[in-house]
Amino acid sequence: MIQHASAMWKFRHFLMALVKLDLRQRYRKSILGIGWSLLNPIAMTIVFTVVFSKVLGDGNDPIGYAAAVLTGMAVWSFLRDSALTGCRCFPQNEAYIRQSPIPYTVYTLRTALGQAIHSLIALAVVVLMISIYQGDPGVLLRVPLMLPGICLLFVAAWAAATLAAFTNVFFNDTQHLLEVAAQIIFFLTPIMYPRKLLDDKQMGWIVDANPVYWLLELTRFPLLTGELPSGEMYLAGFGVTLAMAGLAAGVVAWLHKRVIFVL
């Protein structure tokens, strides 16, 4: 494990150069450049504030509803896209893999970092918009409270990308199955609707059993309330992240030497 980490550290310049290239390509392809990733959450905020807050929220606090949904969407998209693009990670980097024996986790980290930067931009827009709507610059002070959650989220997303990448090498329908699973999890996670809806119908256990919910809440709760999540919430989020990272590390140790023969 230490050997693996030191090999990754040796190739950090390679990794960062490729992440920069990915971001440049991503934003150059759209007409508005980086503005597109700002425009998208702004447009969604308007839709959620005006329409959905009345349909799915309680209608009294449209900004609060929009903030909850947009934060949820940013976190969810990050996890989902990390796993889905993770599936294509090894085929995309195949030429490098066949030339140099650098750890494959460098490539999954390339995927996770690219997605993370994109999601952080969306999250920053949400924070700024809440601050502007509420006319309270104090909202910006909630950002440090979100950092532990964001760090755990990043590790979880990297683990998800790694698991997806390794599975896809052996089973090429992984991406398709993940898309189906992602859609199911999206509806089971309180992103578009408040958790209260399920609690009222004695279905709160569905949320408690959902690992994505705990990762989401560690980022969303501090932003919406201005308070640190409870110890129990941190414990649950940490447990989910540790389980995912442990699983990913186990898969890497088990399959790292076999991937090249199957790719």
Add this chain to the structure above:
Amino acid sequence: MASIEVSGASITFTATQSKQVTLKEYLVKGLFRRSVNPQVSIHALTDINLSAKDGDRIGVIGHNGAGKTTLLKLLAGIYTPTEGRCVVQGGVCSLFDISVGFENEATGWENIVYRSYLQGESPATLKGKMEEIAEFSELGEFLTLPVKGYSAGMRMRLAFAIATTAEPEVLLVD
């Protein structure tokens, strides 16, 4: 001091008749105990013993499919032996398929950076080498253009220029 020690190394590939297995097929096979995509074992290398030290130059001759490239990839650490062991000490630079593996959307200059980092260079060591690589490649103004527009010959020139600036203790050329 660089050295290569290979003892009793074998590499066996496991291939399936169709390129890949799907998760659905895997489950069906597990449930009904019936192989729908049988696996085939290919012995690429069998019981290889090799020893080399500083200053040695070794050439390998063989038919197509004899396992020359597989042996080099074993020495480079890309393949691990399925049996036996392979220990290579010293910095390794491998020149396999050097004309592939460019970032097509990036310029020649940028690809020099990526490839050099992949060979273990750092920004500090690369600084002085950029001009040297550019000069050796003789691509001039073309280095500012994306690599996707390069001809096969231009790609080869660029790849070779980058590869030759590395100063490895073990050089593997396919």
